[in-house]
Structure formats: structure tokens, C-alpha cells
Amino acid sequence: MLDVLTLVTGLAALALAAWCGFAASRDQPTKDWHFIGMAVVSVLALVQLVVGIVQLARGEEPDQGTTIFVAYLIGAFACIPAAGFMSLAERTRWGSITVAAGGVVLAVLEVRLYDIWGG
């Protein structure tokens, strides 16, 4: 369950990065549709956070330690909303690039999460 979520969230983050990168290449700021995309990715990360905590509560142990696992889960959840708010403050193509960078960062976090969980 968690592995599937990690994969889906990582791919969604990359798709978001590509989409916002495309907007930036056309010199556009982030628009409503981009924010809906960010919301979708954020919800995926939130579901992942909840599922991860439920797994821990059931007594399952991540390979590389519970503290690091929870820290990465929280980081993954906060990543896209933070980038989204910054793109609200920067209504140029650079706001789009910031969200694109956020998508790449989230994808990297998902790869690390997969390792930490030991999938």
C-alpha cells in the first residue's frame, strides 16, 4: 500500500514539475489549474502521511528508523504547499519554476522514503 502510494505521489510530483516547467517556458505564472494540480499532489502526500502513521501504529518498523521516516513524511507533505504559496507571491514565470523545483524535490523525497521504508 505504502509503496504504491510512494510511486504514485512521486510520479504525480514529476508530472506537476513538467507541467509548471512548461508554463514557465511559455513565460506564464501559475494559474488556477496549476493550483488544482498542486492540491491533488498535496492530497496524495497527505494520504501517504496518514497511511505511513497507521502502518507505524500497527507496529511495522521502517528499515532506517521511525524518526527519519516521520520527518520525511512531514517534509513530503509540506513541500508542494510551501512552493505553491511562494508562487502566489511571485506572479511571474519564476513562480512556475519554483513550483517545478518543488515537484522535483518531492520526487527525490519519495525515492528517499522508499529507501527508508525498505520497500
Added chain:
Amino acid sequence: MAVASSEKNAGPDDGQDAGPGKGTDRRRLISGPGMLLVWLYGVMVVGAVSRSAVQISTEFDKAPLAYSLSAIAGIVYGFITYSLVRGGDTARRAAFVCCGLELAGVLIVGTWTLVEPSAFPDATVWSDYGMGYLFIPVLLPLTAMYWLRKGVLRQQQPDVAA
């Protein structure tokens, strides 16, 4: 082509920022590419600080040098992020100096980890020139110094872009 048009768009905005802001208001450092820099620095702050906090509190004896260096890196990143967000000329100069320190740190520690790996039983943020962080630690100060330097040029000749 896209780059050229963006500079054209950015020109008048920057002129407005520099004009009335001169003397009284703080000049914004996070407009345009500065916002991307703040985001990347913010990510590095969270990465370096949380990593060193966990490692120092749980297994400090394993590699005290490496974990202390990560903590120092986190503090430097934090200061640069704060300076960028705060804006103004003093903050710009302070951030510029810190980026220089950061670059020196990443080069020295990066070389150190390659020459004498035995001193580092575990990795730091700056190990192998920041390879574990996609080389962002070595690329970021160069980009930031370029950006902050551009701020100088813009202030001296506000009309140059317009």
C-alpha cells in the same frame, strides 16, 4: 527567445522597485529568480538542520565532525534565507559574504572528504561537493552570488534594463 522576453518584462518592474525604494524602503531581493533561490535555500535549511538535529541527538559519537559540519551548514543556509527574505542592502551584502563562506565551505569540506575519508565515518551535507544533494550545495552559492551581484549593477544603473 523566452529568456529575452522575460528580461523585457522584468525590466520596468525592477526599475520601479529600485526607484522609490532607494534610501527609505528595503529593496526586495526575492523578486523573480530570487524567489527560486529562497525556495532552494529553504529546502537546504530544512534538509541540513533536521538531518544534523537527528544525527547529533541520536548518534553524535559516531561522526562528531561530520554532524557538526552539517549543523554549521544548516545555520549558514538559514542566515542566507533570512537575509534574502528580509531584503535591503545590508542584508544583500551579508548574504553575499555568507554565500562566499558557503562556497568555501563546500569546496574545503568536499575536498577534505575526498582526501581523507577516514575523518568522516558518515556523510555531511557538503560531502563530495554535495553529491548526495544533486550538487545543489555547490551550484546554489554560485547562482546566488551572481543574483546578488546583479542587484548591485541594477542599483548603480537603474535604467540599464529599461
